[in-house]
Amino acid sequence: MYNIPTTAPVTQPENQQVIAPVKVKGKPGPKPGSKQKVKGKDSNESATKPANQPTTKPVTDKIGRGVVLIALGSAEYGKMAANAAASIRFSDKKVPIHLVHSGNSLSHLTDAHRRLFTSIAECPAEYHTTNGKPDYIKAKTHIYDLSPYYETLLLDVDLLWFGTKNMSDFITMLAGTDFAMQSRGVHNYATGKTDGKYTHWVDVKQAQQAYGLTGNFYQLSSEVMWFRKPKEVKAFFTKAKQIYSKPKVATTVGFGTGLPDEFAFNIAANLCGLAPRKAHDVFIYWQYLDKTPGPWNEIIARYHGYSMGGNNIPTAVRQRYEQMARHQAQALRLPYYFKVYPKKQWDNTRRVL
Numbered sequence: 281m282y283n284i285p286t287t288a289p290v291t292q293p294e295n296q297q298v299i300a301p302v303k304v305k306g307k308p309g310p311k312p313g314s315k316q317k318v319k320g321k322d323s324n325e326s327a328t329k330p331a332n333q334p335t336t337k338p339v340t341d342k343i344g345r346g347v348v349l350i351a352l353g354s355a356e357y358g359k360m361a362a363n364a365a366a367s368i369r370f371s372d373k374k375v376p377i378h379l380v381h382s383g384n385s386l387s388h389l390t391d392a393h394r395r396l397f398t399s400i401a402e403c404p405a406e407y408h409t410t411n412g413k414p415d416y417i418k419a420k421t422h423i424y425d426l427s428p429y430y431e432t433l434l435l436d437v438d439l440l441w442f443g444t445k446n447m448s449d450f451i452t453m454l455a456g457t458d459f460a461m462q463s464r465g466v467h468n469y470a471t472g473k474t475d476g477k478y479t480h481w482v483d484v485k486q487a488q489q490a491y492g493l494t495g496n497f498y499q500l501s502s503e504v505m506w507f508r509k510p511k512e513v514k515a516f517f518t519k520a521k522q523i524y525s526k527p528k529v530a531t532t533v534g535f536g537t538g539l540p541d542e543f544a545f546n547i548a549a550n551l552c553g554l555a556p557r558k559a560h561d562v563f564i565y566w567q568y569l570d571k572t573p574g575p576w577n578e579i580i581a582r583y584h585g586y587s588m589g590g591n592n593i594p595t596a597v598r599q600r601y602e603q604m605a606r607h608q609a610q611a612l613r614l615p616y617y618f619k620v621y622p623k624k625q626w627d628n629t630r631r632v633l
Contacts, residue, residue, distance in 0.1 A: 334379075334397045345431035345451060346376030346398065348423065351385040352408050352416040358385035359618035360437040363605045365396035366617065367440040367585070370608040372447040380419070380426050382408055392614050399428065410525075415538035420502055421524045421545075424509070424517035431455065434505040438620075439564050439587040440604050442580050443611075450563075450584055451506075458513055460506040461545065462563055463556035465499035475559065477569060481531045481543035490528040493550045500545050500556065503587060504563045512552070520548035567597055591623045 349364055351357035358381060365377050376398040379386075382405075386394070394400065407422040409415055419426065423434050433451055441447060454460050465476010467484045478499040480487065487493055507513050524544040531543050549555060562570065565583040579586075588601045602619055609617035 334394055334400050343430050344376065345433075345455070346378055346429045347433045347435060347447065347451075348378045348380065348427050348429070349397075349435060349437050350380045350403070350419055350423075350426075351437055352380075352382040352403060352419060353385060353414060355384050355387045356621070356623075357437055359388055360620060361385075362389055362393040362396060363609075363618055363620075364435065364437045364439060364441070366393075366608050366612055366614060367443070367604070368447050369396055370443045370611055371441070371445065375447045375451070376429070378428055382416075388618070390615060396612075401426075401428075410538060417538050417541050418524060420541040421517065421521045423505070424507070424514060431508050432506070434502070434507075435585075436503045436587070436589060438589045439503065439585045440601060440608070441585045442583070443604075443608060444580060445584045454506040457506070457557065458508045458510055459516070459554050460561070461549075461556050462501040462504040463498050463559055463561045464501050464569065466559040467497040467499075469494055469497065479533065479542075480546055481533060481540045482529050482546075483532060486529045487547060491523075491547055491551060493547065495550065496555065496559070497550050498546060498556055498559065500542050500549060501562075502542050502545060503566075503589065512554070516548050516552040516554050519552055520544040523547050567594065588620060593620065593622045 347368060349361045351361040361379055361381075365379070368375065368377060377396065379397045379400045380403045381400065382403045386400070403419055403426065407426065408419045410418060420434070423432070427434070431451070433447075433454070435441075464478035465474065467474040467476075467480065469484075469488060474484070476499045478501065480497060480499055484497055487497070520541075521544070524539055524541065527539060527543070531539055533540065563583060564585045564587045565579050566587040566589060568589075570583075586601065586604065588597050593601075598620060602617070605617040
């Protein structure tokens with residue numbers, strides 16, 4: 281568990297952007313570091329704690345629904361997780377948000393930023409290491425085990441949710457299915473045709489021969505993943521973990537310190553008979569693939585969020601991201617938002633994508 285200090289020192293990270301005081305309509309929220317009385321069963325427990333302080337106790341009841349964010353290793357991922365959580369809180373103050381972390385990823389977050397999360401838990405080392413070495417992407421294949429919820433929406437931390445889109449409404453839209461993942465295309469083994477501009481991370485014929493794939497082989501994007509916890513979904517994640525740990529075919533592109541998680545998810549979905557809602561089901565705008573479909577208001581109308589993912593960030597994308605992050609942080613009266621930089625500048629494992 282991560283021990284959250286009662287009063288965390290407010291440091292001055294190099295890439296934070298201090299926000300000048302602004303007038304915001306409505307009832308003001310609790311001031312950073314403010315305290316309120318709480319009732320505790322343990323007599324040794326402190327009588328006060330910061331308002332809305334997230335719990336670090338493991339949630340074991342596996343009920344309810346909520347959002348999960350993962351920030352492992354670098355503090356830069358913790359900063360992006362704070363920005364992402366603020367973007368969700370901008371339009372939805374009640375939806376639960378669970379943060380999974382490791383290492384010093386939360387070292388730059390103040391109490392105000394940590395209170396954006398409903399709960400915070402440390403990721404078990406075996407979920408993000410392989411043979412004693414960092415393998416952070418691997419943690420996504422363990423999201424079934426990491427999530428405290430029965431119904432989970434996993435989001436990448438390098439995105440911002442649009443303020444006009446309520447997160448609870450989006451979850452309700454997905455709640456009618458046991459599994460949904462963003463999908464950017466499909467290869468059909470019967471016709472031999474591929475419809476999509478993303479990647480399968482493997483040669484489709486080699487994957488078919490190695491795993492006996494048939495039917496549709498989707499180009500899944502784990503940037504957005506929704507799942508419930510019936511036995512069929514558990515079997516899917518079990519299979520994905522097996523594929524990731526002992527791949528039968530080489531991937532076409534290296535990724536970070538390990539394998540692409542989507543490589544394992546693509547194959548596991550085919551083998552387990554799970555499919556996205558449709559072959560092209562994209563929720564988050566990513567300029568690298570989606571380009572510019574029209575004016576900015578059309579992007580907001582068509583998508584639910586904005587990604588600046590990848591190892592490089594075009595200047596225009598970074599400026600747009602930081603403009604949104606600043607506005608959302610101001611509205612929430614956070615002390616500052618975090619600026620972002622291309623991953624290849626601070627993550628030496630990200631040199632390809």
